[in-house]
Amino acid sequence: MSSTKKKSRERPFSIPPQQAPSTNNTAGSLLLSNVRKSLEGLREENVIFSWQFFDRHHELFNCGDIDSNWYLNCIEVLHNLSRMKISEFKHEKTGGPPLRVHTHNWNKVSAKFNMKEELFDQIKDDAYQFALSKRKGRVHGFLIENIFYIVWLDPHHNLYPDDKFGGIKMCDPPDECFDCYAAERMALEEEKDQVYKEMDIFTRELEQKLKHEIKSVSIEYELKKNRNDFY
Secondary structure, eight states: OOOOOOOOOOOOOOOOOOOOOOOSOOHHHHHHHHHHHHHHHHHHHBOEEEOTTOOOOSTTSSOOSOOHHHHHHHHHHHHHHTTSBHHHHHTTOOSSSOOOOEEOOTTSOSOOOOSOHHHHHHHGGGEEEEESSSSSOEEEEEEETTEEEEEEEETTOOSSOOGGGTSOOOOOOOOOHHHHHHHHHHHHHHHHHHHHHHHHHHHHHHHHHHHHHHHHHHHHHHHHHHHHHHO
């Protein structure tokens, strides 16, 4: 018997039509949203430091005569404070060493912020200082909402000098990288010049010695030659 086989027809391949993105929130998007909200909350509540008005060119606050450990301690303190709420910062609820946070008495300071008078009048009542530690100096700046604008780093307590501790301490500013390289290059240039001078002296002495030896050999040769001619 013959059986008839039905040929199966293959459907042509087609690209599915575009669909609108799903509005259902996935775990990933929920996590991202939570992280974003958390970061926004930190930005609105925690202490944020800004270096926009930082001034290290003032002769009293140029960060001179301090070592690398001081900078590390300063960074560590700023890091810890940035994890605090602004209300905790103002009321010193740190759970650690006292910050001695307080506003400035502009009638008792050795200097005032180097900025336009109009701006200074706006922020002078919101200017604060806090301690890095009992003996490591202060940080001076001003607060706008929860942003602390750092103006001066004061490792030598120069804003409120005390004669009991030697008063104001004047220091040379630290060298910048360019200055260090320039000084090193100058030292190498001087060393090179000295080497060239020594080489020149050595060369002239060697020439004189060679001339003397050549002259001695020449005289000895002439004497031997004259003896041979005589005999």
